[in-house]
Amino acid sequence: MNRRAFVRTLAAAKVRKVGELHPGTGSEERLAALREAGYVEGQNLVVERRHADGHIERLPALAVELIGLKPDVILATGVNAIRAAKNATKIIPIVMAFAEDPVGTGLVASLARPGGNVTGVTLVAAGTMAAKRVEVFKEAMPRARRIALLSWRGMEAAQVKEAEQAARALKIETILVEVRNGDYEGAFSALAAERADALFVLSNSLLNRDRKRIIALAARHRLPAFYEWRESAEDGGLLAYGAKIRDLNLRVVAFVDKILKGAKPADLPVEQPTSFELVINLKTAKALGLTIPPALLQRADQVIE
Numbered sequence: 001m002n003r004r005a006f007v008r009t010l011a012a013a014k015v016r017k018v019g020e021l022h023p024g025t026g027s028e029e030r031l032a033a034l035r036e037a038g039y040v041e042g043q044n045l046v047v048e049r050r051h052a053d054g055h056i057e058r059l060p061a062l063a064v065e066l067i068g069l070k071p072d073v074i075l076a077t078g079v080n081a082i083r084a085a086k087n088a089t090k091i092i093p094i095v096m097a098f099a100e101d102p103v104g105t106g107l108v109a110s111l112a113r114p115g116g117n118v119t120g121v122t123l124v125a126a127g128t129m130a131a132k133r134v135e136v137f138k139e140a141m142p143r144a145r146r147i148a149l150l151s152w153r154g155m156e157a158a159q160v161k162e163a164e165q166a167a168r169a170l171k172i173e174t175i176l177v178e179v180r181n182g183d184y185e186g187a188f189s190a191l192a193a194e195r196a197d198a199l200f201v202l203s204n205s206l207l208n209r210d211r212k213r214i215i216a217l218a219a220r221h222r223l224p225a226f227y228e229w230r231e232s233a234e235d236g237g238l239l240a241y242g243a244k245i246r247d248l249n250l251r252v253v254a255f256v257d258k259i260l261k262g263a264k265p266a267d268l269p270v271e272q273p274t275s276f277e278l279v280i281n282l283k284t285a286k287a288l289g290l291t292i293p294p295a296l297l298q299r300a301d302q303v304i305e
Helices: 003-012 028-036 056-067 078-088 125-140 157-169 184-194 205-209 211-220 230-234 245-260 282-288 294-299
Strands: 016-022 045-051 073-077 094-099 118-122 146-152 173-179 198-201 225-227 239-243 276-281 302-304
Touching (some): 016 078, 056 073, 056 078, 118 245, 125 225, 125 239, 198 211, 230 239
Parallel strands (some): 016 045, 146 198, 198 225
């Protein structure tokens, strides 16, 4: 099909409306995935964005505002946004992105049979990836005895619980430090006072958005830091272990596409990530004077030198 015919086809296609409810500032990667699926904003797609910019208490009102615009589907990121959307509508389909433990938090009835108007992609249930990252941390720094958990205030409860349980089993003490209203300087001042051996950054869209600030502060405080997404290690974090974010975004968009084509959320089983990657930044390790065990380096999917 030549370009002119393609444009005519788009013009003839029904314009669909997607509402995006996000605790931070949205996901450009996910919008890029929508384009890959054939949905072009300004042509056959309208995206209504409602972003809380880190103020999660705003999400319920933003959800109600979004419902009033009558989108065909709502794309909600994280437990707080998904819950706000679900409380605002029982009719409009909701595709969840990166929800922790959607069954335990009451977002869906089960992964296989979600029921209701919510389905989508979850992170590994009940924050289990947080526990796995603690185990990887122990391999990377076997002598460490005290780690700080960096959290955005009011979020990641399941991750905190899992990380603390895993750390106790490995005889590691944990200190929870919360970022309040984006005050990273204050959070790192608290971290410095606690004299932690390392920093464990919990998985959160807001912390991921601000990862470069966190990486710079960790470097300034000479604090080894562990993350979930590979981008954090590529940007200078010591180690990242988690699912492939591009794959997850493509799966989220696949749910949106199916629903826009007539599928019912209740009939679409919730999906979990199936592939994970370990990325180690040796340049950062050397700057911190750390030696990463050879066995862990051999298991890494990518080693940055």
